[in-house]
Amino acid sequence: MKKIIIIGAGGHGQVVADALLLMKEAEPVAFLDENPALIGTEVLGIPVPGGNSYLSKIEHDGVVLALGNNALRKRIFEELTKAGENLFTVIHPSAIISPSVKIGAGCMILAGAVINTGAEIKDNTIINTNSTIEHHNMIGPHAHIAPGSTLGGEVTVGEESMVGIGATVLPRVIIGNKAMLGAGSTATRKIPDGVTAAGMPAKRLKF
Numbered sequence: 194m195k196k197i198i199i200i201g202a203g204g205h206g207q208v209v210a211d212a213l214l215l216m217k218e219a220e221p222v223a224f225l226d227e228n229p230a231l232i233g234t235e236v237l238g239i240p241v242p243g244g245n246s247y248l249s250k251i252e253h254d255g256v257v258l259a260l261g262n263n264a265l266r267k268r269i270f271e272e273l274t275k276a277g278e279n280l281f282t283v284i285h286p287s288a289i290i291s292p293s294v295k296i297g298a299g300c301m302i303l304a305g306a307v308i309n310t311g312a313e314i315k316d317n318t319i320i321n322t323n324s325t326i327e328h329h330n331m332i333g334p335h336a337h338i339a340p341g342s343t344l345g346g347e348v349t350v351g352e353e354s355m356v357g358i359g360a361t362v363l364p365r366v367i368i369g370n371k372a373m374l375g376a377g378s379t380a381t382r383k384i385p386d387g388v389t390a391a392g393m394p395a396k397r398l399k400f
């Protein structure tokens with residue numbers, strides 16, 4: 194049984210822990226979290242001894258970064274990879290994943306997610322509850338596909354981008370890097386790098 198440390202004991206971390214508890218080959222041994230209110234407590238029966246400095250003090254085979262903020266998750270992923278840590282991919286047993294799918298390191302594939310033929314999920318990406326990644330999607334590193342979203346065939350999602358809860362991306366549409374598609378929105382054409390778009394069809398938000 195691989196011993197896995199979960200970084201982040203918040204809501205998302207607890208969802209990731211639930212998935213990990215159901216995996217046959219791995220188990221959560223600790224949460225690490227900088228929140229003083231959590232340090233010294235147990236969350237879901239899993240100890241929270243302290244923040245990230247505890248990584249070297251606890252025996253483990255892998256780490257998963259249960260942090261919703263894509264930029265923060267990317268930074269810590271790069272630091273830990275450089276330090277030689279094994280970034281572990283958590284897959285909830287109820288996820289349906291085609292055998293042809295490629296999944297990178299440190300990903301979180303959560304309950305009810307469907308990932309179809311030929312899709313590629315790069316490192317440190319969250320494929321959240323009940324989302325559908327259709328055939329031949331390319332989901333970039335450090336991205337987050339939020340719960341209940343649906344991506345048609347051959348969609349590309351760039352690095353550090355987010356597809357909001359319940360959003361839809363039409364087939365072959367490109368979501369650029371560090372882009373955001375709002376909750377419940379429908380992307381009918383490309384969302385450029387760094388742009389937040391929302392609505393149906395999704396339009397660039399004015400700030």
Ligand SMILES: CC(C)(COP(=O)(O)OP(=O)(O)OC[C@H]1O[C@@H](n2cnc3c(N)ncnc32)[C@H](O)[C@@H]1OP(=O)(O)O)[C@@H](O)C(=O)NCCC(=O)NCCS
Nearest residue numbers: 339340356357358373374375376377378389390391392398
């Ligand atoms: C798109 C989003 C990032 C915009 O957030 P924001 O920058 O704080 O924008 P605001 O809430 O100030 O809204 C700006 C305008 O966009 C509209 N808007 C915001 N989100 C929208 C959405 N999802 N769909 C349609 N319109 C939206 C607002 O009504 C507002 O319109 P107005 O200027 O006419 O009043 C945010 O609303 C969103 O959808 N986030 C996704 C959250 C999510 O899915 N999280 C997953 C967690 S697991």
